[in-house]
Amino acid sequence: MRGFDVVIDWTVKEFQKLTIDELYDIISLRIEVFVVEQKCPYQELDGLDQKAYHLLGRKDGELVAYSRLFEKGVAAQEASIGRVIVKEQVRREGYGQALLTESIRYLEENVNERTILIHAQQYLQQFYQSFGFEPVTDVYVLDGIDHLDMRRRG
Known part of the structure; x- marks a missing residue:
């Protein structure tokens, strides 16, 4: 896995x-991670968990x-992570x-x-560019943190 010897048990539910x-x-x-470590108070439970595949x-x-995986049309026009x-x-x-790697594969x-x-x-x-994701928006602030949308075409 990209030069690392990682042993991990994956489950998708x-x-x-x-x-x-x-x-x-x-x-x-x-x-x-998102609230305490990044000091970012925001509404963590956003109503999308019920529509996601959960990769543990x-x-x-x-x-x-962990990541959330979505079919196209659920959280964005495209499939999303x-x-x-x-x-x-x-x-x-x-x-x-x-x-x-596992998120993309799934x-x-x-x-x-x-x-x-x-x-x-x-x-x-x-990091994301190393997996083939390319920026498709300018930087924007979401919950006090700089973000940008990136797309990967496999």
Whole structure:
């Protein structure tokens, strides 16, 4: 996986199939990273979880990587990836690369989508470009953080 030897157990579930413990772990990690770590108070639960595929990456049973995956027409005109998270304690160990690789693979192979949109935090632009995403908007502020939309055509 792009030069990293990452061992991770991947699971993809629709919202209705998540266990209460899985949902708790997801919400806990999202709040830990997006609200507390990034000091960004915002409405984390946005009504889209029920329409998403949830990609959970566990290392030794602990949720360390997560993203939401959407079919086209749900969160954007294209298929999209959102809430891309790697737990702070395991960053720079290849989990981000593994997460994005698995997110793209799932959308391409299981949802049959080749064009994917992501609302990226600007500081991660080069990371996403390394996966073939290209900017399609100027930088804009969302919840106090600079973002830009990026698209990948597979």
